[in-house]
Amino acid sequence: MTDIAIVGMAQTPYRRRRDDANFAELIYGVTCEALDDAGLEIGDIDNFITVSNDFWDGRTISSMAVQDACGSSFDGGRNVSTVEGDGTFGLLYGMMRILSGAYQTTLVVVHCKGSEGNMRLITNGMFDYIYTRPLGIEATGAAALQARRYMDKYKLTEEDFAHVSIKNRGNALRNPNAQLAETLSLDQVMASKPIASPLKLHDISPISDGAAAVVLAHRNVANKLGRKPVWVKGIAHCSEAHFLGDRDLAEAPALRDAAFRAYQMAGIEDPFAEIDLVELYDAYSYMEPLWFEELGFCPKGKGAELIRLGATAFDGPLPVNPSGGVLSAHAVLVAGLARVIEASLQIRGEAGERQVEGPVELALAHGINGPCGQSHCVVILGE
Amino acid sequence: MSRSAEENIIFDGRIRMPYKWAAGETSSYFLTQLRDHAKLWGTRCSVCQVIFIPPRKNCPRCVTADTTWVELPSSGVLQTFAVIYFSEPLLQPSEPPYIYGIVKLDGADTGLTHFLGEVAPGELRSGMRMEAVFKNKEDRSGLITDLLYFRPEGGSAS
Numbered sequence: 001m002t003d004i005a006i007v008g009m010a011q012t013p014y015r016r017r018r019d020d021a022n023f024a025e026l027i028y029g030v031t032c033e034a035l036d037d038a039g040l041e042i043g044d045i046d047n048f049i050t051v052s053n054d055f056w057d058g059r060t061i062s063s064m065a066v067q068d069a070c071g072s073s074f075d076g077g078r079n080v081s082t083v084e085g086d087g088t089f090g091l092l093y094g095m096m097r098i099l100s101g102a103y104q105t106t107l108v109v110v111h112c113k114g115s116e117g118n119m120r121l122i123t124n125g126m127f128d129y130i131y132t133r134p135l136g137i138e139a140t141g142a143a144a145l146q147a148r149r150y151m152d153k154y155k156l157t158e159e160d161f162a163h164v165s166i167k168n169r170g171n172a173l174r175n176p177n178a179q180l181a182e183t184l185s186l187d188q189v190m191a192s193k194p195i196a197s198p199l200k201l202h203d204i205s206p207i208s209d210g211a212a213a214v215v216l217a218h219r220n221v222a223n224k225l226g227r228k229p230v231w232v233k234g235i236a237h238c239s240e241a242h243f244l245g246d247r248d249l250a251e252a253p254a255l256r257d258a259a260f261r262a263y264q265m266a267g268i269e270d271p272f273a274e275i276d277l278v279e280l281y282d283a284y285s286y287m288e289p290l291w292f293e294e295l296g297f298c299p300k301g302k303g304a305e306l307i308r309l310g311a312t313a314f315d316g317p318l319p320v321n322p323s324g325g326v327l328s329a330h331a332v333l334v335a336g337l338a339r340v341i342e343a344s345l346q347i348r349g350e351a352g353e354r355q356v357e358g359p360v361e362l363a364l365a366h367g368i369n370g371p372c373g374q375s376h377c378v379v380i381l382g383e
Numbered sequence: 384m385s386r387s388a389e390e391n392i393i394f395d396g397r398i399r400m401p402y403k404w405a406a407g408e409t410s411s412y413f414l415t416q417l418r419d420h421a422k423l424w425g426t427r428c429s430v431c432q433v434i435f436i437p438p439r440k441n442c443p444r445c446v447t448a449d450t451t452w453v454e455l456p457s458s459g460v461l462q463t464f465a466v467i468y469f470s471e472p473l474l475q476p477s478e479p480p481y482i483y484g485i486v487k488l489d490g491a492d493t494g495l496t497h498f499l500g501e502v503a504p505g506e507l508r509s510g511m512r513m514e515a516v517f518k519n520k521e522d523r524s525g526l527i528t529d530l531l532y533f534r535p536e537g538g539s540a541s
Binding site for chain 1: 388391393396398402404406410414435436437443462463464465466467468469471473474475476483484485487493494495496497498504509510526527528
C-alpha cells in the first residue's frame with residue numbers, strides 16, 4: 001500500500017493516423033480531460049512528468065514539445081521532469097516525486113505518433129551499434145525470436161497464440177478507443193500474412209497515434225477530492241540484459257522480480273485468487289501468456305491453455321485485457337499508461353460497455369519497454 | 384479555439400546524423416580478430432566463470448573487471464530463429480525472406496544473434512548444430528558482418 005492515488009485520467013482514441021493534431025494538441029486534450037476528471041485546475045498541479053521518445057518524435061529532448069500543452073509552464077513554470085520509456089515508468093517516477101515530500105500532486109502525460117516515423121528504423125535503433133543493429137533487426141524480428149523460443153521450450157503452437165488475438169480483438173469491439181476491433185476466426189489468424197515467422201499479421205499490434213494522462217495525488221489531497229481515488233497499492237520496475245543472446249527469451253526474470261515486489265508491497269499472496277482483472281502489454285499475441293505466467297497467475301507454459309479454456313475471457317474468472325489490449329491499439333509508450341487507465345476505470349466501475357461483470361476491487365496493470373520486454377513495470381491498483 | 388483548419392498540412396522530414404562510434408577496447412579486439420583471423424572470442428568472468436559473447440570488459444552479472452579472453456569455436460547450437468518476410472528497403476541488408484538466429488557457440492554461456500544461411504526455413508529446428516561462415520579475408524573489414532551467417536554444420540540440414 002502506498003500513499004498515492006490516481007485521481008484523474010484521460011486518453012485519446014487510438015487511431016492509425018491523426019493528421020488533425022500534433023503532439024502538443026494531443027497532450028492538451030488529455031491534460032484538460034484528466035484535470036476535469038480529477039476536479040482540479042492546472043494551478044493545483046505542482047509537478048509534471050512528460051513521457052516521450054526522441055526517435056519516435058524525431059527531435060532531441062522531445063519532452064519539450066509538450067511543455068506548453070501539459071501546463072508545466074503555467075504561472076511562470078512548475079517543476080517538470082521527463083521519462084523516455086513506457087508510460088508506467090512515468091507513473092512510477094511521478095509517484096517517487098510525490099513521495100519525496102516536495103509535491104502533493106503530479107500530472108503524468110505521454111504521447112506517441114507511430115504513424116509519423118518509420119517503426120522498423122526506429123526500433124532497429126534500440127539495438128547496440130556494433131553487434132546487433134548492423135543486422136537490420138528490429139522489434140518484430142526480435143519478437144519472432146522470442147516467440148519461437150517460447151514455443152519450443154514449452155511445446156506451444158501458433159494456434160495457441162492465435163487465440164489471444166481472437167480474444168483481444170473481440171474484446172476491443174466494446175472499446176470505442178480501440179483501433180482494431182474485429183471478430184476473428186482461428187482460420188483467419190492462421191492464414192494471415194507471415195511477417196516474421198512464427199508471427200503473422202494478426203499476431204502483431206498495430207501502429208497507432210495517441211496520448212494519455214493521469215493525475216496522481218498524495219493521500220492528503222486525494223481524500224479531499226469528490227471522486228473515488230484509485231490507490232496504487234503496489235508498484236515495481238525491473239530490467240534485464242540488453243543483448244538478446246544473454247537472455248533465455250522464454251523467461252522474463254525481470255517481470256517475475258517486479259511482480260514479486262509489487263505483490264509484496266500490496267500484500268498479495270495468491271495473485272490468481274486475489275486480483276480481479278489484468279491489463280497487460282500484449283504487443284504481440286505470444287506476450288500475453290508469457291507475461292501472464294511470469295506474473296505468477298499460472299505455471300510456466302500453461303498460460304495458453306487457460307486462454308483457450310476461457311479463464312481470461314471477458315466473462316471469465318480473471319479477465320485479461322478486456323479493453324482489447326495492446327493488440328488492438330499500440331501507441332508506443334502510451335500503451336502502458338493506457339493499461340493503468342483501463343484498470344482504473346474498471347475499479348471505478350466507469351468502463352462503460354467494456355465494464356466486466358462483478359466488482360473489480362484489485363487490478364493489475366503492466367508496461368514494458370525495450371526489445372522482447374527487456375524492462376517491466378507492474379502496478380497493483382485498488383479501491 | 385473555435386476555427387478548425389480546412390486542410391491538414393503535413394511536413395516531410397528526415398534526420399541524417401553521421402556518427403563516429405568508438406568500438407572500445409574490448410570490441411576492437413573482438414573485431415580485429417574476426418577481421419584478421421576469422422576467429423570469435425568471448426570473455427570469461429574470473430569470478431562467476433560465465434563466458435560472454437559479445438565480449439564485455441566487465442562481467443555484467445557480478446560486475447567485476449577480472450575477465451579473460453577465451454577463443455571460442457565457430458560452431459554451436461541453434462537456440463531460436465525467425466524468418467523475416469516483411470520488406471523495409473531502408474533497413475534491410477538483403478531482400479526478404481531471410482533468417483535470423485541465436486547460436487550458442489560451444490563453451491559459451493550466451494548466444495550470438497546473427498543471420499542463418501544455406502538452409503530453407505522448413506529445415507530449421509532449434510537445437511540443431513550450426514557453424515559460422517565468414518567472408519573471404521580480402522573482403523573482411525572489422526564489422527560483425529565479416530561473419531556472413533551460420534549454416535547447418537556440415538553445410539546442409541538434410
